[in-house]
Amino acid sequence: MRVLAAMSGGVDSAVAAARAVDAGHDVVGVHLALASNPASLRNGARGCCTLEDARDARRAADLLGIPFYVWDLAERFRADVVEDFVAEYAAGRTPNPCLRCNERVKFAAVLDRAVALGFDAVCTGHYARVVDAGDGRRELHRAADPAKDQSYVLGVLTAEQLQRALFPLGDTLKGDVREEAGRRGLAVAGKPDSHDVCFIADGDTAGFLRRSLGAAPGAIVDADGTVLGRHEGAYAYTVGQRRGLGLGRPASDGRPRYVLDVSPVERRVTVGPADALDVRAVLGVRPRWCGPPLGGEFHGSAQLRAHGEPVPARARRTAADTLVVDLLRPVRGVAPGQAVVLYDGTRVVGSATVDRVVRASSDVAEAGRH
């Protein structure tokens, strides 16, 4: 098979590419340059798109003896991921940019281009398994390493995309990958994992949003509308957040207060007690199906964050192609904009974007702002 290996400069994608080579594929390495102004080595901390990462990726490709190119996808990334990220926050939603990147860049723009250029598949270092269902169809499953499992951010892939996806690390524990990298002489073996949002090099999401959206001061209120404090921009707050509210005096009942709701349009941040965060159902829009689209009622589990716990769930599609997901165990702090990914055991069934949540403490579905 002719395989295009997306190489980020990290240890995972390097070992993934190495395994693709070992498997006898004809592999070409590509580093995706995603930053509009690729930071020179010397003026910045690490992000996923620095020159240093490109260099590390190239060194790994050298070692594997495969051709290597840098593809400039900065324009696409900006339009499809970064601007989406900012717009979602501006609308009071909490997006997952990695998921968006997989959906629109890595397994869309890159995959399409690769196929056009004659490649059969794109290989990445994601921890997830693609399993042959026996009937020619392929299924997406959780990785063998539960701590590293990335099936959640791949829950947006369609069956078509899965056909051309290669995740050679799905069966392996992260520790073993590092060890293997060392054994292979890959210089990136000891390189730390990247955790934060790649295009926010310093990890300061609030600062990034402030620079992107400007200040928008407003009030911090409780469920009754009583003003408890001020903020410089509602988008800097995340549903479920406890620290950094700066409210000075404690709640009258003495219980810690959490962000319950963020309304950038009204410039309002609502806070309240922890139990008010519990969500018992979500309404998802824009569903994506990794296999056959959901037919009747689904019984399985749902996951609402990249590293969140799966909870037992029931789901059904509505006529308007939205998805109602009942969470059989309440989940704390779900925000509109997050993805809900449905699992049947380890198999990813599909995903949708949370549009509204239904609080355990309420009987009404709460709308996200559009």
Add this chain to the structure above:
Amino acid sequence: MRVLAAMSGGVDSAVAAARAVDAGHDVVGVHLALASNPASLRNGARGCCTLEDARDARRAADLLGIPFYVWDLAERFRADVVEDFVAEYAAGRTPNPCLRCNERVKFAAVLDRAVALGFDAVCTGHYARVVDAGDGRRELHRAADPAKDQSYVLGVLTAEQLQRALFPLGDTLKGDVREEAGRRGLAVAGKPDSHDVCFIADGDTAGFLRRSLGAAPGAIVDADGTVLGRHEGAYAYTVGQRRGLGLGRPASDGRPRYVLDVSPVERRVTVGPADALDVRAVLGVRPRWCGPPLGGEFHGSAQLRAHGEPVPARARRTAADTLVVDLLRPVRGVAPGQAVVLYDGTRVVGSATVDRVVRASSDVAEAGRH
């Protein structure tokens, strides 16, 4: 013989060194760095001591396959030649720095050092001949090329110095030297001869003296003491000079006026008609003998300038070891400070420094100023 070839960077000394090599000597090339601040290639016209000359000399040595060094004689040159030059002018005398350099640097400091280091002789590109007198003594003779003959500036060499002097070009015409240089592949073959005083790169002796001595304005007078004009420094004038006097109105008799006398101490320049310049005798001091010192009266010829005509002369030593030279044909424009060199046919007998001149138009010897 172990021969030290002084290589100026010009064509003559290069061919001289080449001939010394051909003659079977063990030759080492040395470039004498004479300028205190060796001009970089880029900031100045040519002088004898530029880096470019050192480079040309080195290239010639390379081609001959002989070792090559640069000897720093700037301090000696400054003290013995440049300061002497300035002091002589300041005293109203007209020195010949080449002669001084041969006397005190090339065939003194350099030769002495060479001998100490184990060399048997110093070889230069001077046009002059050293002839074996048959009795172990060596004689200095005029060169075969009368136009290039440099025996005058070598007239200061003692018999001892001559024993260790090698002038391989004495028998050759300048044109043939150039041709030979070309044939030998010496890059300097086409390099123009240097003419002016080597340490005055721009050829502006008056300017050099002005910078060295400062302005010393005074009067230009005629023989009667009548003031005819002003000058900025008597040292800028040379006995015999006609142009550049800037006197405005002509002499009353309509004849051109010449500098007859320069008296820097009195800041006085005396001018007068050409015939007042004629000199019929000179008194020389500090005689130097190329062979046996002059015993009785000498009959031969005398030369008073590097490129001057020899004239028939008689000479005798006085008790105080000065030399009285009668010029049997008057010589125009002789200044104190010049050297008088005595020749017996082509053989150089010796030399002295002109201290006073006796004008054809006067009966009294005129004293130089000390």
Add this chain to the structure above:
Amino acid sequence: MSVPRTYLDHAATTPMRAEVLEVVTARMRVLGNASSLHASGRAARRVVEESREALAAALGARPSEVVFTSGGTEADNLAVKGLYRARQAADPRRRRVLASAVEHHAVLDPVKWLADAEEAQVEWLPVDPYGRVDVAALRASLAADPGSVALVTVMWANNEVGTVQPLSDVVSAAHEHGVPVHSDAVQAVGQLPVDFAASGLDAMTVSGHKVGGPLGVGALVVRREVELVPLLHGGGQERDVRSGTLDTPAIAGLSAAVVASQEEQPESGQRLAALRDDLVAAVLGAVPDAVLNGDPSGDLRRRLPGNAHFSFPGCEGDSLLLLLDARGIECSTGSACSAGVAQPSHVLVAMGAGPELARASLRFSLGHTSTVADVEALARAIGPVVERARLAGVVNTRKVSA
């Protein structure tokens, strides 16, 4: 790589000539610092000076006009900054730098540096659609205030599209006002007749590895009377204009390569031009809508004989390069200096191309080892490659709708 390679990237670097390799290797076996005074130092110095003389003779210059550097980039930096600083020191009014808009980065970036850090006022001279500098614009710029111009810098021939600049017009325009002219001749040597004295230039940049010589060595040929402020200070090995221990083996190799390429030029210029014309015909035959950039005449006086530069509408240059590379054909999307992410070529943009066409471009460059087989390999590959690249190009410019 086990595939047989077809090398069509001589403008980026060239294989070392066998005789040069021999010269360099032989000299590397011999010890000597050319500044040392003893025998092995003198022997090294002799090699340096003989190399200098041979190189000077080959380029119509005098030995004393040759300043050896670590390559074209250093020579360009030395010329641009050195001239600016010297001219500016001599007369503080001289702050204007007139440079063609299509210079190589090794000139472009020093010029920008002078603007950013040393108060130079830069005027980028426009070029025509072939990339040829507008001499009338230069004349107007000069005439506007000649006393404020520090220098003019216009390359001899463009590294991307191969256009030969009207240097003699540039020189005469500048010299009318006593303004010195520097030219980056890195691409010209070996491809065109290059004679420094005849050119009238004040300074000219030469590189080793573009003419079958070693990497890491070049020269600035600069007239003796031109003042230059040094860039690298230290031992002053190159007449106080450039410091650093002389790289004797590389200098010997540079000289041998320049001499060989200058000797061959009358014949090889014709040979490469004929080969290049075949290449252009083959590409246009296989891809009729390909656009030949640069001067279409193919005349040596107008275009480098080894240069062919195309835009392939609907393709990404990156895709073409990948596909050709997979077939063992090596070429370039432009200058090889960019650190990975392709920027639209400033040369094509200056020539009026839109960013899309600029990104759709590919340079094939021939040199001393180029053969008919190279052109034939490209002729076979280019059709299918462009077809594929077009698919990828369309895919890639389609915005994903969410």
Add this chain to the structure above:
Amino acid sequence: MSVPRTYLDHAATTPMRAEVLEVVTARMRVLGNASSLHASGRAARRVVEESREALAAALGARPSEVVFTSGGTEADNLAVKGLYRARQAADPRRRRVLASAVEHHAVLDPVKWLADAEEAQVEWLPVDPYGRVDVAALRASLAADPGSVALVTVMWANNEVGTVQPLSDVVSAAHEHGVPVHSDAVQAVGQLPVDFAASGLDAMTVSGHKVGGPLGVGALVVRREVELVPLLHGGGQERDVRSGTLDTPAIAGLSAAVVASQEEQPESGQRLAALRDDLVAAVLGAVPDAVLNGDPSGDLRRRLPGNAHFSFPGCEGDSLLLLLDARGIECSTGSACSAGVAQPSHVLVAMGAGPELARASLRFSLGHTSTVADVEALARAIGPVVERARLAGVVNTRKVSA
């Protein structure tokens, strides 16, 4: 020269190691510009990066801290000017440059340039009679106004008299005030244990040809967080800090040479020190009034093991050099950079020597090819040579009376 040569001038340049010659030659046979995107470009890039990693590992640095240059002079210029300009741009008050008075010209002259042209205020740190920099003076200078110091530059070990500088004290003094420190380690590598990370330095200069590597290549090792303004602008090949096509063969050779010399150092340092001690004993035996300059201890922590530096009262260094050269013994009167005319060494003058003693000095430097036979040859020659040179010295300093 047919005389057998005794090479005692390793501080000027060293013979290339056989394995390095092989590496360089092999790579010269292969085509490739490390910035090209195709296969041969990638192959060249691979060589560069593997060389970078090996060199970094050998010097206790990270690969990303290595900037390849055209040699020690360029690296020194880049460090001194680049640090000054960056620090000065960040805070205009930072105008002071503190440099030891015994730096190599490649540091000395850039520092002077900054003073002459860029308003730097230079303070030359005094040294003791052994040439060791006065750390108390440095501390006082820093403390006087720490906010105005742009950088400190102190060489690792002196090229003339071999004195090892108290770098860790220098670094800790400077870092107390947040001032970066550069060190020219050109003479130290291969002779002393050199570990960049352990040194605490912010930037360190390395050269190829002093350790059996090629000429024309070196590196500046510089910590990632240190800002540097580039010296050579252009393609930005070395992380935008240095431009110019990477010289792949030379870089491979540099790396191989540094790796080899660092590997050998523990053994060769001892070997050379023993050889040098024999040499010193032999010279002082033959010429009892010769003066050994620099630190007399011979301890590796105080003096380069390959260095022996003497003054021979009553002699001219030039005469000694000529006489030894004639006997096939090659050494140096000091730095090999001077263009011909010997100036009294600024190092010896800073150490308190009078100009006469300074001009009477000679350096013998040992390196990887040095043998007992070299020392024996010198031992045989030095006595008679000094005797002759004394005659010449006396003659030459006698003023001619007219």
